[in-house]
Amino acid sequence: MTDTRVTTAVPTASVSAPLLSARKVRKSFGGVEVLKGISLEVAAGQVMCLLGPSGSGKSTFLRCINHLERIDGGRISVDGELIGYAARHGRIFEMNRREVAKQRGGIGMVFQRFNLFPHMTALENITAAPIGVRGLAKPAALARGRELLDRVGLADLAQSYPAQLSGGQQQRVAIARALAMDPKLLLFDEPTSALDPELVGDVLDVMRALAADGMTMVVVTHEIGFARGAADEVVFMDGGVVVESGPPASVLDHPQNPRTKAFLDSVM
Amino acid sequence: MARDPDDIDAVPLRHPWRWVIAVLLLLAFAGVAVSLWQNDNVNHPTINEFIFDRRILDGVVLTLVLTVVSMVVSTVLAVLLAVMRLSNNPVMNALSWLYVWAFRGTPLLIQIVFWGYLGLLYAQITLGIPFTDFSLFSVDTNTLIPAFVAGLLALTLNQAAYSAEIVRAGMLSVDEGQYEAAYSVGMSPTFTLFKVVLPQAMRVIIPPMGNETISMLKNTSLLSVIAVLEVYTVATQISSQNLRQVELLVVVSCWYLFLTSVLSIPQYYLERHYGRGNARTLPPTPLGRVWAVLRPTPRPTTPRADAP
Ligand SMILES: Nc1ncnc2c1ncn2[C@@H]1O[C@H](COP(=O)(O)OP(=O)(O)OP(=O)(O)O)[C@@H](O)[C@H]1O
Ligand SMILES: [Mg+2]
Numbered sequence: 001m002t003d004t005r006v007t008t009a010v011p012t013a014s015v016s017a018p019l020l021s022a023r024k025v026r027k028s029f030g031g032v033e034v035l036k037g038i039s040l041e042v043a044a045g046q047v048m049c050l051l052g053p054s055g056s057g058k059s060t061f062l063r064c065i066n067h068l069e070r071i072d073g074g075r076i077s078v079d080g081e082l083i084g085y086a087a088r089h090g091r092i093f094e095m096n097r098r099e100v101a102k103q104r105g106g107i108g109m110v111f112q113r114f115n116l117f118p119h120m121t122a123l124e125n126i127t128a129a130p131i132g133v134r135g136l137a138k139p140a141a142l143a144r145g146r147e148l149l150d151r152v153g154l155a156d157l158a159q160s161y162p163a164q165l166s167g168g169q170q171q172r173v174a175i176a177r178a179l180a181m182d183p184k185l186l187l188f189d190e191p192t193s194a195l196d197p198e199l200v201g202d203v204l205d206v207m208r209a210l211a212a213d214g215m216t217m218v219v220v221t222h223e224i225g226f227a228r229g230a231a232d233e234v235v236f237m238d239g240g241v242v243v244e245s246g247p248p249a250s251v252l253d254h255p256q257n258p259r260t261k262a263f264l265d266s267v268m
Numbered sequence: 269m270a271r272d273p274d275d276i277d278a279v280p281l282r283h284p285w286r287w288v289i290a291v292l293l294l295l296a297f298a299g300v301a302v303s304l305w306q307n308d309n310v311n312h313p314t315i316n317e318f319i320f321d322r323r324i325l326d327g328v329v330l331t332l333v334l335t336v337v338s339m340v341v342s343t344v345l346a347v348l349l350a351v352m353r354l355s356n357n358p359v360m361n362a363l364s365w366l367y368v369w370a371f372r373g374t375p376l377l378i379q380i381v382f383w384g385y386l387g388l389l390y391a392q393i394t395l396g397i398p399f400t401d402f403s404l405f406s407v408d409t410n411t412l413i414p415a416f417v418a419g420l421l422a423l424t425l426n427q428a429a430y431s432a433e434i435v436r437a438g439m440l441s442v443d444e445g446q447y448e449a450a451y452s453v454g455m456s457p458t459f460t461l462f463k464v465v466l467p468q469a470m471r472v473i474i475p476p477m478g479n480e481t482i483s484m485l486k487n488t489s490l491l492s493v494i495a496v497l498e499v500y501t502v503a504t505q506i507s508s509q510n511l512r513q514v515e516l517l518v519v520v521s522c523w524y525l526f527l528t529s530v531l532s533i534p535q536y537y538l539e540r541h542y543g544r545g546n547a548r549t550l551p552p553t554p555l556g557r558v559w560a561v562l563r564p565t566p567r568p569t570t571p572r573a574d575a576p
Contacts, residue, residue: 068448097457105454115449119467119545129453132463161545174449181453 019044019079019216020065020185026073027060034060036240037074042185042233045214049227049248052237053263058220061237062187065218066107067100078107079184105133108178112190114170116162122149122173123158126180134181141180148176152206168199172206179210186210188219222267228252236260314515318506319522327499328523330416334488334498335531338423339481345424346431351461353436364432371429377490379426383418384494419491419498427484434476438469470542478535482528489520499523 018041027035034057042048050058063069065076067084076083085092086099095103116125126145130136136144149155152172162170171191178186188207192200204226211217211230221227227234228248235245236257244257255261271277304310318324352364371379387409396403413421442465450460489500499520507516 063448066452068451101451101454101456104451107452109448109452111445111449113445115443115445117446117449117464117468119542121545128463129455132459133454133456163545177449177453 017080018042019046020076020218021078022061022065022074022076024074025061025064025071025076027057027064027069027071034240035064035071038237038240038242039074040235040242040245042216042218044184044216046232047211047217047219047230048233048235049231050218050220050235050237051222051224051227051263052243056237057240058237059189062109062189062218062220065185065187066104066109068109101133105129105181106184108181108183108186110171110174110178110186110188110191112193114162114167114174114194116170116174116177118162121159121161122154122165122176125162125173126177129177130180145176145180148179149173151179151209152176153202166199167195168202171195171203175203175206175210184216186215186217188217188221190220190222192221192223224252224264224268236263238263309514310518311512311515314510314512315518318503318516318519321506323502323506324499324519324523327497327502328527330496331485331488331498331500331523332527334420334423334491334496335481335485335527338420338427339477339484342424342427342431343435343477345428346435347466349428349432350435350439353432354439368429368432371426376422376426376487377493380419380422380490381493383413383422384415386413386418415491415494415496418494419488419496423484423487423491427480431477431480434473434480435469438471438473439465441472442468467542470538471546474535474538474542478532481531481535485527485531486524 020040020042022038022040025035025038026033038057038061040048050061052058060069064071065078065083070084075085081103082092083103084095084100086095087093116122117128120128123142123145126148127138127141130141130144131138146155146158149158152175154169154172154176157165157169157173160169162173165173175191191207192203195203200223204223207217207219207226208230219226219231231248233245234248234251236243236251236255236259238259244251244255244260251260252264255264305312349364349367352360353368355361390409392406393409393412394403394406396406446464446468447460450464451457455464488496488498491498492501492504495501503516503520507513
């Protein structure tokens with residue numbers, strides 16, 4: 001563990017180490033470089049909103065953070081641990097599938113298309129991983145599952161199957177499912193893009209409550225209002241690089257870069 | 269329920285041609301049945317005598333055992349082959365492909381004869397380290413593999429090749445997002461396979477597997493070439509003594525029809541089980557169908573849960 005901390009130490013001005021740190025992250029698909037050296041940091045308890053036009057690499061970057069994609073260069077660490085690599089005896093080894101799975105358990109992800117397990121009830125969706133992966137006793141997992149459903153405002157729908165729920169309800173179950181593994185970091189990939197406009201509010205409310213509770217979150221979104229209200233930092237990406245970043249008030253209201261300006265004009 | 273004056277009071281659509289065609293078909297069917305029944309070349313008492321004959325019943329049981337055991341074991345093998353085929357490991361991939369190629373590419377009949385006469389190829393079966401003299405044990409092939417085992421082996425290994433493709437198609441039908449969601453909550457690939465992917469693939473796998481089960485039932489009759497005493501072999505043995513070929517063929521056909529009907533029942537229940545959570549209404553169970561005929565009220569569809 002000490003080795004990892006040494007190798008991933010990132011010089012920062014802040015006293016505490018950042019919870020998420022990405023350094024010069026690069027990723028290519030078939031020779032096309034999609035991420036061209038992304039560097040950013042998120043401190044514990046902070047919310048970062050990622051904005052950018054379609055194809056700019058936002059989803060790819062999120063997927064790299066929990067190792068759904070293997071990065072080609074640079075490094076990502078969460079809570080001081082390198083993603084996808086472990087340090088042993090002073091050397092760095094690529095993790096095996098079991099270690100990768102364990103590491104992913106500490107990072108939650110919420111998808112644009114919900115991706116709930118259709119053959120499980122809402123409650124089963126939430127408890128499947130805590131019981132099957134963490135080995136939590138069933139009664140304890142069920143109690144916690146109900147508590148989480150209550151937290152996202154769906155206490156009555158524990159026994160419903162995803163197909164019986166509206167999009168907004170499904171997305172809130174998905175958030176509860178991600179929370180059930182007690183993640184240190186929550187990743188959201190356009191969580192409201194697939195929803196009817198009147199359902200977006202419920203999901204954003206749940207996310208605001210999480211942010212207020214001190215959850216560290218990275219949110220890819222086109223909801224400028226959410227970014228303005230809930231984000232501590234806004235990052236604008238384009239063409240696989242970070243173009244501009246800073247507090248929402250400056251990036252959203254006084255963008256410096258012409259590409260940021262053009263993008264904000266098109267979505268607002 | 270009170271009628272609203274705005275409700276339409278219409279004459280329901282009639283289907284006169286359905287009735288005409290149904291009556292014509294029934295007449296044709298009755299004609300064929302009567303001509304068969306009155307054919308003097310068919311000796312009805314012989315059919316009655318043998319339909320519940322001890323030997324025939326034993327054959328029926330053996331046929332059923334062969335079908336069920338080979339389907340169950342081949343399905344397990346098929347899942348393994350499908351997973352190998354879909355894995356990133358090139359060796360596993362090639363091995364699975366080779367297996368399917370070999371077992372699908374040669375006639376089942378030849379495979380059955382091959383396993384039946386394995387003793388001619390290898391008189392002894394030895395477990396030891398290859399290319400050395402060391403051996404753990406060594407047995408006579410015909411003792412280790414009697415005709416029944418050879419038949420079971422042939423049917424199972426052949427079926428696994430076909431089922432592997434069905435299972436693979438089922439697994440491919442599961443959305444990529446399901447893997448991502450499973451991995452993102454920390455599930456391992458194996459856990460994901462058994463708890464997330466296969467239960468969903470089942471919906472696609474079961475209907476063709478029902479077909480395969482019925483093919484298998486009838487393919488067991490091919491084991492007559494290596495003298496496994498399933499129902500068809502028994503019938504041919506009996507008819508070679510009493511020379512009542514047609515009657516015994518009628519007897520076995522009746523049994524095959526009966527077994528086919530019995531074997532299609534579990535399919536309904538499996539489909540219902542793996543169809544849970546699906547928005548579409550589930551197929552009725554055989555009992556449900558009987559109820560529906562006796563009491564023709566439309567079943568309510570799954571209610572949509574509403575926001576609290
Ligand atoms: N698995 C993949 N194989 C090949 N190319 C990919 C793959 N995933 C993403 N890409 C490419 O990488 C680029 C960035 O994709 P990404 O999904 O990260 O963009 P995005 O910023 O999330 O866009 P959007 O707002 O449309 O979701 C795109 O050009 C896409 O075609
Ligand atoms: Mg995206």
